Amino acid sequence: MSLEDPQDQRGAQDRELVGVTEEGVDYDALEDLLGEKVIGRESHVNAEAFVIRPDEVQDTLFALRDEAGFDHCSCLTAQEYEDRYESIYHLKKYDDPTQEVGVVVPTSKRAPRSQTAEPVYRTADWHEREAYDLIGIDYDEHPDLRRILLPETWQGHPMGMDYNQDQPQVVTFESHTNPLAEDHKGEESDTMFINIGPHHPATHGVLHLKTVLDGEQVADVKPDIGYLHRCEEQMAQQGKYRKEIMPYPDRWDYSSAGILNEWAYARAAEDLADIDVPEYAQVVRTMSAELSRMAGHMLAVGTFALDVYGDFTAIFQYAFRDREKILNLLEDLTGQRLMFNYLRLGGLAWDLPEPREEYFDTVRDFLDELPQNVEEYHDLISSNEIFQIRCVDTGVLEPDVAKSYGATGPVARGSGIDYDLRRDDPYGYYPELDWDVITEDGCDNYARVLCRLQEVEQSARIIEQCVDLLEDWPEEDREIQSNVPRTLRPDEDAEIYRAVEAAKGELGIYIRSDGTDKPARFKIRSPCFSNLQTLPELSEGEYIPDLVASLGSLDIILGEVDR
Amino acid sequence: MSSQERSADTEAAVQSTQEDRMQGADDRFNSKLREAFGSSPFILTKFDQFMNWVRGSSMFMLQFGIACCSIEMMATYAIKHDLDRFGAGIPRASPRQADVIIVPGTIVSKFAPRMKRVYDQMPEPKFVVSMGSCTISGGPFQKGYNVVKGAEEVIPCDIHVPGCPPRPEALIYGVAKLQERIANGESSPVTVKPYELKQFGDLEQDELVDHLAQDIDEETLVMRYNWADSP
Numbered sequence: 034m035s036l037e038d039p040q041d042q043r044g045a046q047d048r049e050l051v052g053v054t055e056e057g058v059d060y061d062a063l064e065d066l067l068g069e070k071v072i073g074r075e076s077h078v079n080a081e082a083f084v085i086r087p088d089e090v091q092d093t094l095f096a097l098r099d100e101a102g103f104d105h106c107s108c109l110t111a112q113e114y115e116d117r118y119e120s121i122y123h124l125k126k127y128d129d130p131t132q133e134v135g136v137v138v139p140t141s142k143r144a145p146r147s148q149t150a151e152p153v154y155r156t157a158d159w160h161e162r163e164a165y166d167l168i169g170i171d172y173d174e175h176p177d178l179r180r181i182l183l184p185e186t187w188q189g190h191p192m193g194m195d196y197n198q199d200q201p202q203v204v205t206f207e208s209h210t211n212p213l214a215e216d217h218k219g220e221e222s223d224t225m226f227i228n229i230g231p232h233h234p235a236t237h238g239v240l241h242l243k244t245v246l247d248g249e250q251v252a253d254v255k256p257d258i259g260y261l262h263r264c265e266e267q268m269a270q271q272g273k274y275r276k277e278i279m280p281y282p283d284r285w286d287y288s289s290a291g292i293l294n295e296w297a298y299a300r301a302a303e304d305l306a307d308i309d310v311p312e313y314a315q316v317v318r319t320m321s322a323e324l325s326r327m328a329g330h331m332l333a334v335g336t337f338a339l340d341v342y343g344d345f346t347a348i349f350q351y352a353f354r355d356r357e358k359i360l361n362l363l364e365d366l367t368g369q370r371l372m373f374n375y376l377r378l379g380g381l382a383w384d385l386p387e388p389r390e391e392y393f394d395t396v397r398d399f400l401d402e403l404p405q406n407v408e409e410y411h412d413l414i415s416s417n418e419i420f421q422i423r424c425v426d427t428g429v430l431e432p433d434v435a436k437s438y439g440a441t442g443p444v445a446r447g448s449g450i451d452y453d454l455r456r457d458d459p460y461g462y463y464p465e466l467d468w469d470v471i472t473e474d475g476c477d478n479y480a481r482v483l484c485r486l487q488e489v490e491q492s493a494r495i496i497e498q499c500v501d502l503l504e505d506w507p508e509e510d511r512e513i514q515s516n517v518p519r520t521l522r523p524d525e526d527a528e529i530y531r532a533v534e535a536a537k538g539e540l541g542i543y544i545r546s547d548g549t550d551k552p553a554r555f556k557i558r559s560p561c562f563s564n565l566q567t568l569p570e571l572s573e574g575e576y577i578p579d580l581v582a583s584l585g586s587l588d589i590i591l592g593e594v595d596r
Numbered sequence: 597m598s599s600q601e602r603s604a605d606t607e608a609a610v611q612s613t614q615e616d617r618m619q620g621a622d623d624r625f626n627s628k629l630r631e632a633f634g635s636s637p638f639i640l641t642k643f644d645q646f647m648n649w650v651r652g653s654s655m656f657m658l659q660f661g662i663a664c665c666s667i668e669m670m671a672t673y674a675i676k677h678d679l680d681r682f683g684a685g686i687p688r689a690s691p692r693q694a695d696v697i698i699v700p701g702t703i704v705s706k707f708a709p710r711m712k713r714v715y716d717q718m719p720e721p722k723f724v725v726s727m728g729s730c731t732i733s734g735g736p737f738q739k740g741y742n743v744v745k746g747a748e749e750v751i752p753c754d755i756h757v758p759g760c761p762p763r764p765e766a767l768i769y770g771v772a773k774l775q776e777r778i779a780n781g782e783s784s785p786v787t788v789k790p791y792e793l794k795q796f797g798d799l800e801q802d803e804l805v806d807h808l809a810q811d812i813d814e815e816t817l818v819m820r821y822n823w824a825d826s827p
């Protein structure tokens with residue numbers, strides 16, 4: 034969605050959308066809509082995909098967005114085959130994420146050039162840069178096609194097929210001289226260039242913001258990522274489905290949200306290989322995932338308060354006190370404080386700890402105390418006047434801007450977008466339980482924090498119901514694992530894109546199988562990656578302290594941004 | 597107050613102090629330390645030793661987060677574990693105020709030079725605790741095309757704390773060990789290991805270097821990531 038035509042967008046919603054039927058998407062109608070542009074059709078496990086020519090990307094995507102209502106470009110997967118390069122745009126709808134379609138753009142091996150999708154979906158900007166960086170596809174007309182994750186001086190494209198990992202990478206010392214050594218004052222103006230990060234207490238890890246200041250105001254900010262690019266996709270492509278991949282998801286979003294990430298992989302792989310999960314395991318998964326979400330949100334709130342108040346004492350410590358309790362519960366369950374590695378394809382590693390009653394009691398104790406603790410946060414944070422001055426009406430993210438950047442999770446819900454995959458694209462045991470999706474209409478930093486605090490309460494509701502269910506579960510039905518073949522070999526050329534609602538938003542996994550026991554392509558759609566892209570929108574023209582607050586309220590985890 | 601009175605006051609005070617002295621040492625001097633050192637209230641030590649003890653007893657950590665391990669590092673600073681109890685709990689935001697850097701996470705090629713710069717900015721003497729498997733060998737990501745195989749490729753380390761991530765208890769143990777070593781005057785010599793700046797001329801003249809050589813001045817320093825040579 035380009036920003037100039039919100040009118041069109043609204044028009045499209047009133048109009049009858051093409052290809053929507055009672056049962057979901059009518060792909061034939063979509064094919065008619067695209068007409069000549071379609072040169073082939075593929076069936077992915079999650080949706081149908083249309084193959085188009087590389088010079089018709091924008092026309093196709095505009096048609097799908099405006100006529101058929103696919104307003105969410107969830108992910109772009111690029112990959113190299115023996116005979117071609119391919120970019121796949123995974124499109125969805127914010128209103129109903131079960132309506133999906135893929136757009137496949139093959140390009141030739143010799144000159145991999147394809148038209149950019151950036152004018153249609155702003156989020157394509159970074160996604161295409163990543164594809165260029167790692168795979169080596171050129172996107173014509175892209176506004177700023179540079180490397181994004183690797184250093185500028187890197188030679189070759191590491192996820193391509195002919196990359197030699199042992200070749201030395203040489204970096205000149207000049208490229209690492211102090212960027213502040215010179216005075217960056219502009220000739221005419223009095224703007225000033227400053228680097229925030231990559232080592233800075235307010236960047237939540239190793240993020241680098243290239244900021245241009247005009248006095249106290251932010252004139253321009255460019256996030257520079259890649260300082261924690263740990264080759265997660267390569268690691269997953271080298272692991273076997275059954276057990277070797279599962280430890281890695283814990284390390285994507287490491288704010289204790291590990292189980293949610295594991296579930297993303299589990300869900301994609303289970304759907305790909307057609308594995309069932311026993312109901313009992315689903316309930317335990319749901320419970321542990323929500324515990325993870327709470328721990329993640331606590332960390333978010335604690336560090337946000339640290340950013341806004343700069344105080345290491347009160348709120349930060351309160352948040353860590355509550356987090357410790359959750360970590361204890363998770364440790365009892367999984368055996369680890371942070372890297373749980375608890376889910377298995379088709380089930381769980383093991384059952385709840387014995388004695389079960391004791392475990393349920395500890396969980397209940399924690400839940401009983403929680404309302405009081407959350408009240409404390411509201412006293413300390415949300416009803417605090419200073420906090421309100423810092424956060425209300427700063428870092429405003431309008432809903433249609435958020436959509437075009439593919440923002441999800443609390444960032445989208447804080448802008449009033451009612452989008453939560455737990456409800457909209459149900460999985461696990463969520464549909465059976467009674468809970469609400471939180472949205473706030475403030476669109477500002479304050480709304481995003483409120484969203485997180487309220488989601489903690491909703492998670493508590495879910496856990497409570499799960500505990501009740503688990504307590505009454507008949508002993509003979511406590512099945513934690515379904516039958517899964519020892520070596521998993523999904524069908525050749527099966528492709529799937531599946532997402533779950535992780536702590537930060539839509540965490541999607543694309544897997545292509547080549548018939549072996551390892552994935553041929555494993556792509557991670559990270560919510561933080563898309564959310565971070567909105568930062569310039571939030572902070573340009575605002576004051577520099579608001580930039581820090583906005584960054585904190587986006588709650589990014591660099592491990593997940595860079596993967 | 598007349599001068600008479602005052603002198604009387606002073607006299608009385610002097611007298612009572614003298615009396616005290618005659619009766620042996622004031623209770624206040626009878627500390628545990630004094631007992632330990634015998635009758636003399638003086639401690640004789642080398643200035644170096646004293647400084648080492650001081651250094652080890654009060655350490656300023658650099659607030660430095662990289663990856664997942666930094667979450668556990670934060671938990672170590674926070675309540676329950678509270679590293680501050682051991683005289684090592686003040687995170688400083690600026691490297692110029694810190695004397696210990698905990699390296700908590702995976703180091704990748706883009707970050708390695710930046711970390712080196714942060715380390716260089718710390719005043720001497722400085723100490724390094726490397727936390728987690730990633731800083732020992734690259735950990736779970738060792739095979740990655742972009743991952744530096746351990747912190748020691750970039751900066752010298754005093755203590756390695758293994759684990760993925762190490763529990764806060766383990767980190768506390770590591771820091772306590774470091775304090776002990778510092779107090780005893782042991783720490784790793786500050787030398788920069790393989791990942792050092794090299795003269796461009798030192799590099800093997802392979803194809804890539806030849807290709808790049810055209811653009812680079814002979815005098816230029818280069819850094820080199822050679823994954824094949826890494827342990």
Ligand code: SF4
Pocket residue numbers: 284663664665666700701702727728729730731735736759760761762
């Ligand atoms: S050692 Fe493990 S927990 Fe620590 S940074 Fe590396 S992967 Fe993360």
